[in-house]
Amino acid sequence: MLVAVLLLGLHCPIPSAWFPPPFLAAAMDPKDVRASAAARIPTWTVAPDGRSLSRTHTTTSFTAGMDWFNAIAVVAEAEGHHPDLSLRDWNTAEVRLSTHALKPPGVSENDFIVAERIEALPVKLKAPRKAKQSAQ
Secondary structure, eight states, rough: OOHHHHHHHHOOOOSSSSOOOGGHHHHHHHHHHHHHHHOOOOOOOOOOOOOEEEEEEEBBBBBHHHHHHHHOOOOOHHTTOOOOOEEETTTEEEEEOOOOSSOOOBBOHHHHHHHHHHHHHOOOOOOOOOOOOOOO
């Protein structure tokens, strides 16, 4: 799906004096957000109220989390649509998307475009721990 987005050249519309943020109309219905997320960005989480999308990674290091955030910053600046970023416990990196220009804030097509672009970014992930085998 991301390849299709990149090939079609879909980008977030950038608000300007000619087209201020209200051109975004209204936030997507939470049912539609969940359906779109399942189809387009299945590894992302939809907030219980349907007003934001998030993705969390456990990275190999603090620096790996910051590298991912720096890559996200490039995407966000290019699209003019900026997520909330959080790095906690030294290696747990979270990105959260919602469209703050909407009243009330919620999820718009811009959030899906940026999420798909973020999903394509490299991130150094910590390998999951293997379950210990019980001696039998």
